[in-house]
Amino acid sequence: MRRLYSIPSGLMLGIVLALLLPQGAPTVAWIGQIFLSLLKLLILPLILVSIYAALARGRDLWHIGARALLYYLITSCIAATLGTLIGLAFSRNVPVGLLELAPVSPDGAVFSLERLITNLIPSNLFASLAEGNILHIVVVAVLVALASHHLQADQRDTLLAGARALDALLIQLLAGILTLAPVGIAALVYTSLAAMDWAEILRLHAFVWAVVLATGLHALVVLPLLYYRLTGRSPWHLVLACREPLLTALSTASSSATYPVSKRALERFGVPECITSLTLPMGATLNMDGSALYQSILLIFMSQLAGSDLSLWQALYIVLLTMTSSAGTAGIPGGGLAMMAFMLDLLGLPQTYLALYLVVDRFFDYPITAVNVWGDLVVAASLSKDAPGQASGSS
Numbered sequence: 250m251r252r253l254y255s256i257p258s259g260l261m262l263g264i265v266l267a268l269l270l271p272q273g274a275p276t277v278a279w280i281g282q283i284f285l286s287l288l289k290l291l292i293l294p295l296i297l298v299s300i301y302a303a304l305a306r307g308r309d310l311w312h313i314g315a316r317a318l319l320y321y322l323i324t325s326c327i328a329a330t331l332g333t334l335i336g337l338a339f340s341r342n343v344p345v346g347l348l349e350l351a352p353v354s355p356d357g358a359v360f361s362l363e364r365l366i367t368n369l370i371p372s373n374l375f376a377s378l379a380e381g382n383i384l385h386i387v388v389v390a391v392l393v394a395l396a397s398h399h400l401q402a403d404q405r406d407t408l409l410a411g412a413r414a415l416d417a418l419l420i421q422l423l424a425g426i427l428t429l430a431p432v433g434i435a436a437l438v439y440t441s442l443a444a445m446d447w448a449e450i451l452r453l454h455a456f457v458w459a460v461v462l463a464t465g466l467h468a469l470v471v472l473p474l475l476y477y478r479l480t481g482r483s484p485w486h487l488v489l490a491c492r493e494p495l496l497t498a499l500s501t502a503s504s505s506a507t508y509p510v511s512k513r514a515l516e517r518f519g520v521p522e523c524i525t526s527l528t529l530p531m532g533a534t535l536n537m538d539g540s541a542l543y544q545s546i547l548l549i550f551m552s553q554l555a556g557s558d559l560s561l562w563q564a565l566y567i568v569l570l571t572m573t574s575s576a577g578t579a580g581i582p583g584g585g586l587a588m589m590a591f592m593l594d595l596l597g598l599p600q601t602y603l604a605l606y607l608v609v610d611r612f613f614d615y616p617i618t619a620v621n622v623w624g625d626l627v628v629a630a631s632l633s634k635d636a637p638g639q640a641s642g643s644s
Contacts, residue, residue, distance in 0.1 A: 259431035263438025274443035277436045284433025287426045288506045299526035302412040304394035317528045320628045321536040329568045332542035336549030339459035423509045434500040472627045479631040490518040498622040502614040520633040532625030539620030544571040551602045
């Protein structure tokens with residue numbers, strides 16, 4: 250019975266219901282929203298206390314954070330390059346002007362360096378908590394951890410003990426919420442698939458196949474090879490241990506909502522808590538392999554639909570743009586659309602093609618989020634052997 254009541258079973262039930270009874274989706278949408286809201290309730294306090302607890306306990310974890318950033322840069326570069334190459338290969342036969350697209354405005358959410366810097370530094374902690382701005386919470390947690398090293402030892406120990414106790418309490422709350430996961434995920438998948446405009450998406454079948462191939466190569470070849478190269482262990486064991494966060498990401502399309510599930514799964518796998526607390530929040534805001542790959546392909550196809558022949562330098566430019574776009578818009582409301590408008594302008598493409606982004610993003614947001622989360626999991630598990638005073642995870 251326990252095997253039937255599981256996240257994979259909930260995912261399959263949602264798919265079957267969407268195929269057989271799409272008209273019934275609105276009646277159960279509230280169940281999925283309640284589950285998602287409960288998960289999001291834990292995200293910000295868990296990130297705040299876990300990063301603080303990880304960094305406040307000693308200075309030897311800072312080099313792990315630096316290595317995590319390096320791995321994020323490497324995997325994002327590979328993803329953006331892979332997306333650009335596959336996009337160029339698959340977009341050759343797409344006819345110019347295939348779709349009739351209505352103009353779309355980014356609603357004033359224009360990307361700029363000044364806006365990025367302003368949104369990187371929080372001015373009101375409570376406003377950041379209310380808005381769910383994960384990047385702000387990460388910045389606050391790091392600053393507080395740095396400041397705690399200048400406190401007296403007894404004061405620092407008191408704060409650290411409180412943070413660890415609060416972290417344990419939040420994990421207990423998470424365990425209770427996850428008992429609802431099969432039902433919540435079934436409702437989320439049912440609602441999202443039933444509302445898809447499949448006819449519009451399938452008109453660009455070449456784009457669909459390009460994204461499927463690129464995400465498959467990155468998720469099933471590149472990231473497993475990286476894990477094997479860094480740890481010498483089979484990535485299959487990691488996949489099995491992390492099936493819950495991967496399926497949660499696939500059904501919620503939210504890296505941040507998946508964070509508590511990822512943290513629990515990795516720690517059960519044997520990754521030290523100090524590693525998960527430090528690297529997973531960083532990954533949720535800075536490491537977007539799937540997004541870099543997907544946006545590269547999308548920009549290539551937009552160029553082809555507009556009849557614009559990309560030069561080698563423009564293709565390299567797309568790689569650099571998509572590598573930085575996810576981190577660059579992490580703290581900006583409406584940042585995804587703003588960054589896409591910014592990149593279209595740099596490539597000399599009409600803003601009309603923002604409509605294409607809105608059409609396909611609703612569908613691809615789910616698998617791309619799963620790839621983003623898989624990249625976070627691989628990096629965290631690969632760094633587990635570097636935890637101070639602790640052994641690496643299970644094989």
